[in-house]
Amino acid sequence: MSPRRSYDQYCSAARALDLVGDRWTLLIVRELLAGPRRYTDLHADLPGVSTDVLASRLRDMERDGLTTRRRLPPPGAAYVYELTAHGRRLLPVLQALGEWGRAELGERRPTDAVRAHWFALPLLRELEGAGLVEVRLDEGVFHLYIGAEDGPVYGDGRAPAEPDARFVMDTGTCTAVARGELSVPDAVREGRIEVSGDGAVAKALREA
Amino acid sequence: MSPRRSYDQYCSAARALDLVGDRWTLLIVRELLAGPRRYTDLHADLPGVSTDVLASRLRDMERDGLTTRRRLPPPGAAYVYELTAHGRRLLPVLQALGEWGRAELGERRPTDAVRAHWFALPLLRELEGAGLVEVRLDEGVFHLYIGAEDGPVYGDGRAPAEPDARFVMDTGTCTAVARGELSVPDAVREGRIEVSGDGAVAKALREA
DNA sequence: CGGCATCCGTGACGATACTG
DNA sequence: CAGTATCGTCACGGATGCCG
Numbered sequence: 001m002s003p004r005r006s007y008d009q010y011c012s013a014a015r016a017l018d019l020v021g022d023r024w025t026l027l028i029v030r031e032l033l034a035g036p037r038r039y040t041d042l043h044a045d046l047p048g049v050s051t052d053v054l055a056s057r058l059r060d061m062e063r064d065g066l067t068t069r070r071r072l073p074p075p076g077a078a079y080v081y082e083l084t085a086h087g088r089r090l091l092p093v094l095q096a097l098g099e100w101g102r103a104e105l106g107e108r109r110p111t112d113a114v115r116a117h118w119f120a121l122p123l124l125r126e127l128e129g130a131g132l133v134e135v136r137l138d139e140g141v142f143h144l145y146i147g148a149e150d151g152p153v154y155g156d157g158r159a160p161a162e163p164d165a166r167f168v169m170d171t172g173t174c175t176a177v178a179r180g181e182l183s184v185p186d187a188v189r190e191g192r193i194e195v196s197g198d199g200a201v202a203k204a205l206r207e208a
Numbered sequence: 209m210s211p212r213r214s215y216d217q218y219c220s221a222a223r224a225l226d227l228v229g230d231r232w233t234l235l236i237v238r239e240l241l242a243g244p245r246r247y248t249d250l251h252a253d254l255p256g257v258s259t260d261v262l263a264s265r266l267r268d269m270e271r272d273g274l275t276t277r278r279r280l281p282p283p284g285a286a287y288v289y290e291l292t293a294h295g296r297r298l299l300p301v302l303q304a305l306g307e308w309g310r311a312e313l314g315e316r317r318p319t320d321a322v323r324a325h326w327f328a329l330p331l332l333r334e335l336e337g338a339g340l341v342e343v344r345l346d347e348g349v350f351h352l353y354i355g356a357e358d359g360p361v362y363g364d365g366r367a368p369a370e371p372d373a374r375f376v377m378d379t380g381t382c383t384a385v386a387r388g389e390l391s392v393p394d395a396v397r398e399g400r401i402e403v404s405g406d407g408a409v410a411k412a413l414r415e416a
Numbered sequence: 417c418g419g420c421a422t423c424c425g426t427g428a429c430g431a432t433a434c435t436g
Numbered sequence: 437c438a439g440t441a442t443c444g445t446c447a448c449g450g451a452t453g454c455c456g
Contacts, residue, residue: 009320009326010321086311101225
């Protein structure tokens with residue numbers, strides 16, 4: 001029970017930082033935008049966070065209405081953490097941060113961790129209204145729910161249904177897109193993204 | 209000289225948080241969006257920040273290219289801190305945080321500090337392309353440079369030139385607008401904002 | 417007086433070990 | 437698997453002092 005350390009300022013940005021300004025909190029939100037995750041999954045995809053800090057953040061976030069904790073039905077009964085609708089509305093904050101941070105991204109440092117679904121945020125911006133998209137990278141597979149009103153914004157692994165488009169690209173292409181140096185249509189034109197699928201976006205991208 | 213504590217993740221949002229995720233940093237940016245400020249002014253408008261933390265953040269921000277330090281010409285020679293163009297590009301981050309934080313703003317608590325120019329952020333969103341606007345509240349006067357390509361985004365005190373519009377409103381009206389419960393045109397219609405000035409926006413708002 | 421640097425007490429953080 | 441317990445370290449907040 002952390003007696004929250006507030007900025008005590010009557011300013012909505014300061015209030016937001018009272019809730020999500022602590023170290024790791026926004027990165028936990030980024031992870032949970034991929035849908036329900038177990039404690040161990042979160043811990044694995046947030047290298048460097050200590051177990052007690054992760055547990056403490058998840059408690060604070062639940063208390064503040066950002067997340068809920070739910071027990072999965074057996075078999076494999078376990079707790080999963082999930083964003084509430086209010087927590088999901090932090091997506092624009094992460095997008096704004098991500099867009100600003102593109103300038104700092106640079107080359108991958110030897111100490112940098114990478115997860116495939118971290119590339120979901122920069123791709124979301126580029127694919128308005130594309131529906132369900134599956135993306136295959138060297139690092140792994142993830143999928144995007146673009147234009148979804150509620151539920152997860154993206155997810156790890158294969159798409160849970162037939163996607164409107166499938167992308168295959170290599171790491172270099174994906175980082176160029178993430179850094180804003182290359183647009184998705186340009187990458188397709190240059191043959192650096194292989195597009196398949198029957199959705200409108202897949203067809204439009206192949207024709208361009 | 210703080211050897212930065214990085215998340216070490218190849219993700220642009222995490223990189224952004226490496227630079228602006230420390231406590232107080234984004235609130236210092238919010239202050240500097242009002243233009244060049246002296247150390248003492250910053251300390252006065254950020255109640256609760258300790259002197260060494262403020263000095264340390266300003267050093268880090270200068271090292272990271274967010275701010276520059278400049279000596280004012282005499283008389284009154286003093287150092288002022290100022291955002292670089294890169295630092296000013298954090299405005300969308302603060303706007304996204306502010307929009308999300310509206311839900312948490314609620315009533316003003318007795319412990320909450322208030323500054324007039326903290327209301328600039330929510331107003332910016334509502335007044336696209338309005339030019340130079342002066343706003344008079346019970347708490348003080350500030351002005352907005354809406355649509356400006358560079359330089360400060362808002363400022364304390366009177367507008368430095370003849371503004372395109374002048375607003376006068378009371379605290380209740382301004383908090384209602386800040387919380388998103390009342391739009392500026394509606395507030396004008398209800399007589400809760402007194403609009404003067406010769407700019408296009410001033411005329412449009414008076415006629416509506 | 418503005419712009420810090422220093423010192424100190426408290427709390428947050430990170431790593432590891434341990435438990436139901 | 438999902439945390440709790442423990443501990444050393446560092447960051448933070450408050451006060452005070454120094455120096456141009």
